[in-house]
Amino acid sequence: MKNNRLIKARIKKGFTQEELAGMLGYTKAAVSNWENGVSVPRMKDAFALSKILEKDVAYLFYNQKEQDSHTKTKIAQ
Structure with a gap:
């Protein structure tokens, strides 16, 4: 999935x-x-990217849809 952020x-x-x-x-x-x-990127590079781009690392690499899907699957089990 493309990282549009x-x-x-x-x-x-x-x-x-x-x-x-x-x-x-x-x-x-x-x-x-x-x-x-x-x-x-590796974790240290993800944080370097977030600093360079002035965005939170979670904003850049956290996908809400995937997280929701994973959480719902875990709860259903």
């Missing part, structure tokens, strides 16, 4: 994927993978 936050700050990747020591492909939901 991460994409919007990056664009709002005026960074390209390549610029953001460079700040964190990653490749543009890694940032693209995070934005496209292929992978997620």
